[in-house]
Amino acid sequence: MAVQIEILKNVPYFAGLDTSELNSIARLMFEKKVDRGEMVLLEGESADKLYFIASGVVKIFKTSAEGKEQILDIIRPGQSFNDVSIFDGGPALASAQAMGPVVIYGIRKSNLESILRATPRLVFNIIKVLAGRVRHLASLVEDLSFKRVIGRVAKILLEHAGDGTSGPRPRLTQQEMAAMAGSAREVIGRSLKALEEDGVIRLDRQRIVITNKEALKEIMESPA
């Protein structure tokens, strides 16, 4: 199936372009269908294409040497990824994996450069997109380096824990825990996983079971 103009109209990179300009761009793009779990991009690999999501969701993440994953961003329809390596010429900054069936539109760096030469006002759109990306990543850096989110999550769990017998307790979503910890939803998932790997809690479908209350208290109280 060809690249659809209606979808390109919702891409911030191409905001303000008319149909004939979008048609010219669409001719330089290609469509790719990706299955759930498939890797679209691997961190560190050479990548000379910029991607846009036409439908579905892709997660952008980095993996530590021990295999721990930190989600950097969730990319939804209209949004782009691999922008950084396209513009600085370096390797892919992070990996990208389809969270379900995904349709992506791609464009080669050389073709994007031709478009920018023909339509220089697009540069302002791109600067806005990249500035938004910097703002998002700076906020994530703040979360990961200064806030010691895992200690806050431990505190939230201890404050909201019941013994399972004394009547209904308020239940919390990960989104609510993120709001309470002043952190991003992506960081909360990682913190819960880390606590589970440490054997302090167990995720048991819709229950978070505190298996070692004393250790959780220590995590809550330990300095940054």
Next chain:
Amino acid sequence: MSEMPIIEAEKCSGCGLCVSVCACGALTMVGNVITVVEVDDCGWCAQCELVCPNGAISLPFEIVIEEL
């Protein structure tokens, strides 16, 4: 009857991203409305909550201390 993700209809834009990431078939699109189907293997992975751009899906956790 097992508990299933909660959809707040007034916040839901019907974009269908939750349906696309749901691996167990608990979420389907009927017309433009997200519908929850009771399935046995919903593992409460919360991917649908993560991808929802409007905060329309909730997967609340009960927090309990294990009795030794």
